[in-house]
Amino acid sequence: MPQPMESVACNLCGSVDLRPAYSQPDELFHPEEWFTVVECKSCGLGFVNPRPIREGMNRYYPSEFYQTFVETDHSQRYAEEAAYLADIVDSPRALLDVGCANGDFPRYMRDKGWLVEGVEIGVSARGIDDFPVYRCELTQLESGEKRYDAITAWAVFEHVHDPMAYFKKVGQLLKGGGRFVFLVTDFQSLPSRNLFREDLPRHLYFFTEDTVRGYLETAGLHLAKVDRHNRIFSMRPVNWLRYYFYRKCLGRDLNWHDLPETPRDYFKRVGNSGLTAKIAYVATHPFALLDRLLLPFFELLAPRSLTGGIVTYVATKQND
Ligand SMILES: [Zn+2]
Structure with a gap:
């Protein structure tokens, strides 16, 4: 059964002045269900609207969704990701990987001397028992004493219902001087905006460099580097x-x-x-x-x- 839908205002600036960008079905699992991506006229953020409510998202993440991930070798990808933290050499170094899936990236970093933890709400984290994993939304973590030298999120923030709360939580959980490295799709690119390469409705938010700056500023973070390449994930402009x-x-x-x-x-x-x-x-x-x-x-x-x-x-x- 299709899930209840909700309409939302812009998650970054609160505006309800929106224009439709494009519509497409859930190509992977429910081709009969269509979704529309809108763009905030005020700040340029893209998002699925209306969208399934958070409690209804399991329907769009069946076990097959995680299967293709497990069957592929990702070691080259982890090396590319690890390079963003290679110059942090103080010991001990604490890493939190948001959306850690089956835990292979944190394990890769643990082998490089990091103390690692993960956050994962999906079933893919079920078997992890060799390092701490919080099986909840990032926003449900306590922001007390615990602080990290680095937080990573590889292709995660486009999936969440409230990116603002996620960015703010990252700001609270990082140590002073700490680093946040994250990968998302680019709403200004041809494949994201015009060629139907986004995975709806699993992807709910579509960021631009300007909207990322806006989020980071609100979270007390400073944008240090912007990298565009296909070495970690790719979304090529087919068509x-x-x-x-x-x-x-x-x-x-x-x-x-x-x-x-x-x-x-x-x-x-x-x-x-x-x-x-x-x-x-x-x-x-x-x-x-x-x-x-x-x-x-x-x-x-x-x-x-x-x-x-x-x-x-x-x-x-x-x-x-
Ligand atoms: Zn906006």
């Missing part, structure tokens, strides 16, 4: 050529139904993914093939702010 074709020739943005059938959906529909099916896909979707073939050149030539759908932010807390 970019189609987008420009529609803009230039038809004078409008793409909508969901303008997207070509993906190879995955095509193979599923024809019940075959062998060489013949692959040739048939290419023959029947020449424009999609051209789009993919030219994608590396587009990524090379267009500005990163447009093509790079993923941003890693590094923020610091002033010394106490």
